[in-house]
Amino acid sequence: MIISASYKTDIPAFYGDWFMRRIGAGFCRMVNPYGGHVYTVPLTRDAVDGFVFWTRNSGPFMGALEAVNALGFPFVVQYTITGYPRSLDAATVRPEMAISHLREIANAYGSRAGVWRYDPIVLSSLTPAHWHRENFARLADALEGVADEVVVSVVQPYRKTARNMAAAARTGAFEWSDPTAEEKTVLLTELAAIAADHSIAATLCGQPELLAEGMAEASCIDAGRLSDVAGRPLAAKRKPHRKTCACHASRDIGDYDTCPHGCAYCYAVSDKARAKRRFAAHDPAGEFLFAPSG
Numbered sequence: 001m002i003i004s005a006s007y008k009t010d011i012p013a014f015y016g017d018w019f020m021r022r023i024g025a026g027f028c029r030m031v032n033p034y035g036g037h038v039y040t041v042p043l044t045r046d047a048v049d050g051f052v053f054w055t056r057n058s059g060p061f062m063g064a065l066e067a068v069n070a071l072g073f074p075f076v077v078q079y080t081i082t083g084y085p086r087s088l089d090a091a092t093v094r095p096e097m098a099i100s101h102l103r104e105i106a107n108a109y110g111s112r113a114g115v116w117r118y119d120p121i122v123l124s125s126l127t128p129a130h131w132h133r134e135n136f137a138r139l140a141d142a143l144e145g146v147a148d149e150v151v152v153s154v155v156q157p158y159r160k161t162a163r164n165m166a167a168a169a170r171t172g173a174f175e176w177s178d179p180t181a182e183e184k185t186v187l188l189t190e191l192a193a194i195a196a197d198h199s200i201a202a203t204l205c206g207q208p209e210l211l212a213e214g215m216a217e218a219s220c221i222d223a224g225r226l227s228d229v230a231g232r233p234l235a236a237k238r239k240p241h242r243k244t245c246a247c248h249a250s251r252d253i254g255d256y257d258t259c260p261h262g263c264a265y266c267y268a269v270s271d272k273a274r275a276k277r278r279f280a281a282h283d284p285a286g287e288f289l290f291a292p293s294g
Contacts, residue, residue, distance in 0.1 A: 006254025012061035017284040050074040074230035080117040087172030090262035116147040120155035124176035144198040168264035188212035221247035
């Protein structure tokens with residue numbers, strides 16, 4: 001079993017203490033957000049084939065990565081680095097620091113242990129297409145030889161994403177849009193070419209209809225990459241958590257509305273204030289990331 005930690009929240013940035021305590025205990029408990037069912041997820045060496053960590057700041061988690069590696073668990077870090085203005089990314093670390101983290105991961109655990117995410121791409125008056133081309137090129141130049149893959153996607157205007165983006169636009173005095181498929185594909189083609197110039201393969205997450213020249217579908221939960229890190233084959237079936245992605249089977253141990261980063265476009269947070277309250281109420285010694293009420 002591959003454990004995803006987590007596409008619902010940033011465990012490395014904010015919940016590393018809880019994660020390591022649960023590794024020590026050999027399990028965590030989770031609540032299904034769509035039905036309320038409570039279940040136990042084993043976290044022992046014989047039950048877990050590897051971890052995929054998702055983060056925008058691995059700094060607080062570097063010691064945990066050493067411990068996870070020492071215990072014999074292979075892992076991959078999906079590291080989002082966009083360099084967006086503060087109106088979009090209120091509290092993420094600066095790209096220079098994130099790049100140094102990813103470089104440290106590559107040096108310690110190999111280039112296959114880290115994946116750069118430029119995700120999602122937000123088209124706005126602050127970040128028009130030409131801004132993305134220039135910004136992406138700078139980041140790709142800094143990450144050449146550090147990451148061998150960059151995962152991209154274009155922001156999707158889910159209901160809560162659109163609501164949060166509209167609120168951020170009012171506060172930050174900017175405009176944002178959902179471009180046509182043709183406009184998206186043109187930009188993605190340009191970014192893929194820039195990535196290739198820096199020996200980085202561009203893959204597209206969960207939007208097969210926008211696949212552009214020089215780009216493949218992303219497998220963010222990738223048993224093949226984990227196998228490369230582990231140095232042995234790991235068996236896992238293709239079982240995407242949504243119909244449009246190409247991931248292998250995994251169990252996610254995060255929780256929605258728990259990340260206090262405050263990114264305007266985040267699909268996993270419907271209410272920034274609630275996410276901050278839940279973060280403040282988190283019990284690192286608890287079996288649940290957030291215990292069910294009642």
